[in-house]
Amino acid sequence: MPEVNTQSITSVGIDIGTTTTQLVISRLTIENTASGTFVPRVEITDKEVIHRSKIYFTPLLDRDLINAVAVSKIVETEYLAAGLTPEKIDTGAVIITGETAKKENAKAIIDALAGYAGDFVVATAGANLEGIYAGKGSGAAVFSAQRHQVVVNIDVGGGTSNYAMFHEGKAVETTCLNVGGHLIEFEPRGDRITYISEPAKIALQASGQRLTVGERMTLPQLRPVIKTMAACVVEVLKTTVLSELTTKLLMTPTLRLEYPIRKVMISGGVADYVYALQGPDTMPEVTAFGDFGPLLGWELKDCLATAGFVLEKPNETVRATVIGTGTQSVNLSGSTIHLQEKTLPLRNVMVISPFSSIIPDSVHGIAEDIKQEMLRFQVNNSEGSVALAMKGPRTMSFANINMLAQGVLLGMEDYLSQNKPLILVIEADCGKVLGQCINANANANANANTNTNQPLEMVCIDQLEVEDCDYIDIGKPLMGGRVVPVVLKTLVFNR
Known part of the structure; x- marks a missing residue:
């Protein structure tokens, strides 16, 4: 019988983030690209996303515990929607990112999901790995290779901003800042604060605000705090001599800035607000999802423009990290x-x-x-x-x-x-x-x-x-x- 030279495999990528959980299922074609007289070389020759899940809020039991049962239920529901069973999945990856990776039972997620993919690659992504995953998923890596330009992708999620600098398609620098759109939580479409994270307390103090859980907050009060956070995100792109606040919010060593930066891409949950035509004007618009993500996106756009950076829109925004995971x-x-x-x-x-x-x-x-x-x-x-x-x-x-x-x-x-x-x-x-x-x-x-x-x-x-x-x-x-x-x-x- 003739030797089979082409095969199709199914891959799943699952991203459990600070604010949201989602998955993507892809069909990949692998093929022996060498001629019959040469040593086989099998490569991915085609890739197609066949199912994008809904975007779910990451289920938590409390501030320190992920609801592993609820996460596995999300995956089960999306498999059914895609018309697939776990037996039809050949490979995959699950990554636990942002603030969620700090939860006490993050490792237990793998046990809960063990039956849903043939071979999970990695359980948790450190801040630098997460930045690279997002940059490759957003298209920043390919952009830098095709345009021969340095581009930095910043994946701004609920808890962190993960940077990956790409030069000729390769990630050459990474860092992570504890700034994200979910660091202060509000009643959805309301103005009452329900939670303030430690990084947010640092930013509030730096901007002269003294607020506590249960208080109401106006847009004029909130805007300077978020503008301060956005300025920290942009400061990392400009200098290695950082302000006291930015230094406190850094989770890893800062960028060395060995390559000049002009082009910037933003991915993550906040990204769609960076590229929006109009920013939020009222507190209900800002807190539509129970946080300040829309305002952070708009202020980040303004800070980047003021600093002279050119914003390029990525191929993927909120799904960049999940698209950047898992295949073989x-x-x-x-x-x-x-x-x-x-x-x-x-x-x-x-x-x-x-x-x-x-x-x-x-x-x-x-x-x-x-x-x-x-x-x-x-x-x-x-x-x-x-x-x-x-x-x-x-x-x-x-x-x-x-x-x-x-x-x-x-x-x-x-x-x-x-x-x-x-x-x-x-x-x-x-x-x-x-x-x-x-x-x-x-x-x-x-x-x-x-x-x-x-x-x-x-x-x-x-x-x-x-x-x-x-x-x-x-x-x-x-x-x-x-x-x-x-x-x-x-x-x-x-x-």
């Missing part, structure tokens, strides 16, 4: 690989890409870039494995390959001290020789240090292109150990 593409590695078969298979390995362009020309420079990237993505060395992705050494000379090997070992020193496997994914065709150099340097280090616990476990595969925040599975070797199958769980509208 199956590839085969190159045939020049270095690995220990006992290490495999590996599942759900997060990819980080430490080198934005040219690899540094020193061992310590390489190591420092790796350490900074591990810090940026808040990698906990005691938890799951990560893979380092890179194009390859500066040149294919032995000196440069060996320098890269030494830099990788130094940069991953803390991670490797937990007896984790070193996983490298190289675009260049040099996996075997790089792996051998790393092995030789690791053995030399072990001989010099008798305190080393055990030999290095390593998987070094090549001829694969992956990006920050991709997740990969690496299977057992095929074809006499010459290649390994790699499942690339990337973002649906990334490529």
